[in-house]
Amino acid sequence: MKSEMEYLTIALPKGKLFGLSAKLLEKIGYTAEGLSDKSRKLIISNEEKKIRFIVSKTADVPTYVEYGAADIGVIGKDVLLEAEKDVYELLDMGFGKCHLMMAVPKAEKRAKLMDYNHTRVATKFPHIAEKFFRQQGMQMEYIKLNGSIELGPIVGLSESIVDIVETGTTLRENDLEEIVSIQEATARLIANRVSFKLKFDRIHSLVEDLRKVLEAEAAQ
Numbered sequence: 155m156k157s158e159m160e161y162l163t164i165a166l167p168k169g170k171l172f173g174l175s176a177k178l179l180e181k182i183g184y185t186a187e188g189l190s191d192k193s194r195k196l197i198i199s200n201e202e203k204k205i206r207f208i209v210s211k212t213a214d215v216p217t218y219v220e221y222g223a224a225d226i227g228v229i230g231k232d233v234l235l236e237a238e239k240d241v242y243e244l245l246d247m248g249f250g251k252c253h254l255m256m257a258v259p260k261a262e263k264r265a266k267l268m269d270y271n272h273t274r275v276a277t278k279f280p281h282i283a284e285k286f287f288r289q290q291g292m293q294m295e296y297i298k299l300n301g302s303i304e305l306g307p308i309v310g311l312s313e314s315i316v317d318i319v320e321t322g323t324t325l326r327e328n329d330l331e332e333i334v335s336i337q338e339a340t341a342r343l344i345a346n347r348v349s350f351k352l353k354f355d356r357i358h359s360l361v362e363d364l365r366k367v368l369e370a371e372a373a374q
C-alpha cells in the first residue's frame with residue numbers, strides 16, 4: 155500500500171516504544187480505534203481524521219519510512235543509527251531513554267579499551283559498533299546477534315558486547331561491566347523526505363503540537 159495524499163500514515167514499533175508512542179500521539183488527537191500492539195490488525199485507520207497507523211517490527215520502522223510506505227514513524231535513536239536510512243529526524247520525543255555501551259565480563263576486565271583490539275564483539279548494532287571502534291583506531295570481529303546479547307561473552311562466543319543499557323539489571327545479573335558508553339538514545343520522530351515536502355503543513359503542525367505537549371510535561 156502506497157501512502158495516499160489525503161492520509162497521514164504513521165509507523166509505530168511493536169515492543170517497548172509502542173505504548174508510550176501511542177499515548178503521546180493520542181494527546182494531540184492522533185489515535186485510532188483498536189490501536190494496540192496486541193492486535194493482529196497491522197493497519198489501523200481513523201477515517202475521520204485521515205490517519206493510518208502501521209504497527210511493525212521495531213527494526214523495520216526506518217524502512218517503511220524511507221520507502222514512503224509510511225510518512226512518519228517513531229523509532230529509537232539506536233535503531234535509527236544502525237539502520238542508516240535516508241530519512242529526516244524531526245523530533246526527540248524524550249521517552250525510551252537508554253544508552254548503547256560496550257561491556258565485558260567483570261572477572262576478565264582488561265586494563266584499557268585498546269587491549270580489546272582484534273577481539274570479538276557480539277552485538278545487535280554492528281554498524282554503530284564498527285563506526286565507534288574505527289574512531290578509536292580499533293579493528294574488531296563483529297558477531298551479529300538478535301537478542302540476549304549478554305550471553306555472548308558468558309558462553310565464549312565473544313570477549314565483549316555492544317548493547318543497550320537502561321537500568322543496568324541485565325549487566326549486573328550476568329556479571330558484566332560497562333567499560334565505555336557509545337551513544338545516548340531516546341525515541342525519535344522520523345519522516346519520509348518526499349512526504350515531508352508534500353505533506354509539510356500536516357507534519358509540521360503535528361511536530362509543533364507534540365513539541366508543546368513535551369514542553370508542558372517537562373515543565374511539570
Ligand SMILES: Nc1ncnc2c1ncn2[C@@H]1O[C@H](COP(=O)(O)OP(=O)(O)OP(=O)(O)O)[C@@H](O)[C@H]1O
Pocket residue numbers: 168169170171211212213229230231232233250251252318319320321339340341
Ligand atoms: N531496556 C531497554 N532495552 C531495549 N531497548 C530499550 C530499553 N529501554 C529503551 N529502549 C528503546 O526501545 C527500543 C525498542 O526496544 P524493543 O526491545 O522493543 O525492540 P527490539 O528488541 O528491537 O524489538 P524486537 O523485540 O521486535 O526485536 C530500543 O531500540 C531502544 O531505543
Ligand SMILES: O=P(O)(O)OC[C@H]1O[C@H](OP(=O)(O)OP(=O)(O)O)[C@H](O)[C@@H]1O
Pocket residue numbers: 300301302303304317318319320321322323324325
Ligand atoms: O539495563 P536493562 O534495564 O537490564 O535493559 C537492557 C536489556 O534490555 C534489552 O534487552 P531486551 O529486553 O530488548 O531483550 P533482548 O535481549 O531479547 O533484546 C537489552 O538488549 C538489554 O539486554
